[in-house]
Amino acid sequence: MSNLDLRPAPHPCGGNGRTGPVRDVQPGKQVPLGESTVVRRLLPNLGRRMVGAWCFVDHYGPDDIAGEPGMQVPPHPHTGLQTVSWLREGEVLHRDSLGSLQTVRPRELGLMTSGRAIAHSEESPAGHGRLLHGAQLWVALPAERRDTAPAFEHHADLPVIDGGGGLSATVVLGELAGAVSPGTTYSPLVGADLTLAAGTDARLPVEADFEYAALAISGESEVDGVRLAPGALLYLGCGRTELPLRADSDSSLMLLGGEPFEEKILMWWNFVGRSQEDIEKAREDWMTGTRFGEVHGYDGERLRAPALPAVPMKPRGRVH
Numbered sequence: 001m002s003n004l005d006l007r008p009a010p011h012p013c014g015g016n017g018r019t020g021p022v023r024d025v026q027p028g029k030q031v032p033l034g035e036s037t038v039v040r041r042l043l044p045n046l047g048r049r050m051v052g053a054w055c056f057v058d059h060y061g062p063d064d065i066a067g068e069p070g071m072q073v074p075p076h077p078h079t080g081l082q083t084v085s086w087l088r089e090g091e092v093l094h095r096d097s098l099g100s101l102q103t104v105r106p107r108e109l110g111l112m113t114s115g116r117a118i119a120h121s122e123e124s125p126a127g128h129g130r131l132l133h134g135a136q137l138w139v140a141l142p143a144e145r146r147d148t149a150p151a152f153e154h155h156a157d158l159p160v161i162d163g164g165g166g167l168s169a170t171v172v173l174g175e176l177a178g179a180v181s182p183g184t185t186y187s188p189l190v191g192a193d194l195t196l197a198a199g200t201d202a203r204l205p206v207e208a209d210f211e212y213a214a215l216a217i218s219g220e221s222e223v224d225g226v227r228l229a230p231g232a233l234l235y236l237g238c239g240r241t242e243l244p245l246r247a248d249s250d251s252s253l254m255l256l257g258g259e260p261f262e263e264k265i266l267m268w269w270n271f272v273g274r275s276q277e278d279i280e281k282a283r284e285d286w287m288t289g290t291r292f293g294e295v296h297g298y299d300g301e302r303l304r305a306p307a308l309p310a311v312p313m314k315p316r317g318r319v320h
Helices: 276-288
Strands: 011-014 024-026 029-033 037-043 054-064 072-078 081-089 092-096 101-104 109-113 118-123 131-140 151-155 160-164 167-176 189-196 200-205 211-218 221-223 226-228 233-237 242-247 251-258 264-268 271-273
Touching: 029 054, 054 081, 054 211, 054 251, 054 264, 072 276, 081 092, 081 167, 081 189, 092 109, 101 109, 101 151, 109 118, 109 167, 131 211, 160 200, 167 200, 167 251, 189 200, 189 242, 221 251, 242 251, 264 276, 271 276
Parallel strands: none
Antiparallel strands: 011 264, 024 233, 029 037, 037 054, 054 131, 072 118, 081 109, 081 131, 092 101, 092 118, 109 151, 160 167, 167 189, 189 251, 200 242, 211 233, 211 251, 221 226, 221 242, 264 271
């Protein structure tokens, strides 16, 4: 998925700094995406730029797209990151410059590694269902892997944990409670879809060295005593060995975590780099039609890159 902002701000991210356990609800921002989709952008925000290596989180829906085109995101580029597509309802058709053509459905992992350069598009397929609901996330690649070869993975069979007390967890990426996703990772992290049945009262084991955040997807639930409505992101910090979860009605969450990302990165538009020169080069290559390849089959023009900011861009430490 793309950042379609025509005036994207540069986001200096990463850097040193760990926090103990906290309970910090992060506000979302309504952002139009393509022709007919509006998302809640939860990372980056004014208070926090990253959770582990997770550097971008959009939550969308549930949207009634009956008789509508649904998601229509034209071909656009990425560098230095992985994209994670996760659906609760609906379908998204993925195309990329490697020649991949894959429909991603609920509880299936669509994982794209941009590495040095890739382009892709996302759209609701013809004859799509009535509802569209899910999340799109980015993972920053560490410096030694940011120029790795681009790749796309689709995993329909993911491990599921019975957490007891009404809790079940699908491990989307990384490792949780001994269960490991088949998706490729480049730093210690976890992404999991948590389903809480009505009456859930459970404790999920987590890693004390990881920082975590919980994204409320549907229903209302309590995470470490904080009540969350759909679309809210709760930053939890580090230092826990278990996470208390409660729900009075059926609900769902995404748990995101990882070792605090110690590198300084610069994120602008759809690129993750380490310097302004990295960003300028990626933009130039996209505009001149080099490096990223072509996405075939999408009915429409590819996105043009926005103008670069007038002020210098540079990576800095973690922003709180």
